[in-house]
Amino acid sequence: MAQKETVERILDAAEVLFAERGFAETSLRTITSTAGVNLAAVNYHFGSKKALIQAVFERFLDPLVEDINYRLEKFSQDPESITVEALLRVLSASVYEVHGRNTNRATAFMRLLGLAYTQSQAHLRNYISEHYGEIFQRYGRLLKPALPGATAEDLFWHTHFALGTAIFTMSNFDALRAMAENDTGQRTPVNDIVDRLTTFMASGLSNASHD
Amino acid sequence: MAQKETVERILDAAEVLFAERGFAETSLRTITSTAGVNLAAVNYHFGSKKALIQAVFERFLDPLVEDINYRLEKFSQDPESITVEALLRVLSASVYEVHGRNTNRATAFMRLLGLAYTQSQAHLRNYISEHYGEIFQRYGRLLKPALPGATAEDLFWHTHFALGTAIFTMSNFDALRAMAENDTGQRTPVNDIVDRLTTFMASGLSNASHD
DNA sequence: ACCCATTGCAAACGTAAGTTTCAAACATCC
DNA sequence: GGATGTTTGAAACTTACGTTTGCAATGGGT
Secondary structure, eight states: HHHHHHHHHHHHHHHHHHHOOTTTSHHHHHHHHHHHHHTTHHHHTTTSHHHHHHHHHHHHHHHHHHHHHHHHHHTTTTTOOOHHHHHHHHHHHHHHHHTTTTTTHHHHHHHHHHHHHOOOOOHHHHHHHHHHHHHHHHHHHHHHSSSSTOOOOHHHHHHHHHHHHHHHHHHHHHHHHHHHHHHHHHOOOHHHHHHHHHHHHHHHHHHHHHO | OHHHHHHHHHHHHHHHHHHHHOOOSSSSHHHHHHSSSTTHHHHHHHHSHHHHHHHHHHHHHHHHHHHHHHHHHHHHHHHHOOOHHHHHHHHHHHHHHHHOOOHHHHHHHHHHHHHHHOOOOOOHHHHHHHHHHHHHHHHHHHHHSSTTTOOOHHHHHHHHHHHHHHHHHHTTHHHHHHHHHHHHHHOOOHHHHHHHHHHHHHHHHOOOOOO
């Protein structure tokens, strides 16, 4: 059926282009011509550009959240095994596994997640916190006992610091990797970067108790 | 002289508005009407919107860099005193002190610095790395001996993680503070946030050596 | 074979933005 | 104090965008 194909092609093109340039900087004309469909197709199938942006996120996030929930479920059954680092690794593992270990797609979507925080798309932040707020809270509830001695304030600020580290790295993933290669002559493998990032966040988080 | 006044009023208005909404989201019409000057004044005095953006950064960054250089100079004379945390505190102290301990202006400009990384303004990133790349390198040279055992790769990635933490917190400073107040009922003082941030970055950085 | 809802397409519309224009107001220097 | 260069002001210009429109093509159900 032609419909499905058009919708998918738009989503594929939009995902890549948004990740490369950002939302506002990617015009519907660029998306539709890349996808090889008519300009009006976006408004016909999705209603608006905003709805297209949300659809791109939904297509990626829904399976991801389901997978993370599944992994956290297993964790909850053995509360003693919960450490900060293990919790962080749930996320990185899930992102990597859930879409067929496709590193390109994963890094592209990391950038999208970063942009979602970063670019002024209030509708998108609303959509995300509305649809995915629950899993955020669940994650927070698991994190709390892994950081004994941390007050609510400690927890809030340090999780957001860690979030910021991840978001920034995601948003600038390719740029950073290019800079690193320029700098050190080494092309750091993705897994290496994820490991370093996890270590960094875990040690920052673990020092969460203030003073 | 009317010229100086117009230029200053444009810069003042632009600094605040850019920090609030971002660069692309702030039109010249909004800037000029807020500043109480004619629409054409921006193009007359600065040449273009891009040049205005750069001028906003230049007005803030030039004194800041001078101050940071002065502080680093004193540091270099006593190499044994250089710790990661002390180096980080050079930056926060300088941002706070250099423009008259004006917390509002400092937080506004923090957001601008975040946006500079975050929003797609290639010209701005080029401008910054061209004009302020030297002090970056100087800072890196001081940081290196404070992190014994770290390879060049370690250093690159972990400093950029720390940078990301700071940038993200800066970019979303007001939003985060509002969320924290909502969450915990406490209105965290600026100095407190800076302290926590410094601690977080320092402990992440100090674990920089990879395995 | 025909009908009709769905989809595709080219073109136009409305809007908001950065920039340019050109005459008027102003300041400066001889 | 008049000529000259600088700054301001209102308006128009140009461009790019998201969206809408009207019509043609399509294809499955009766």
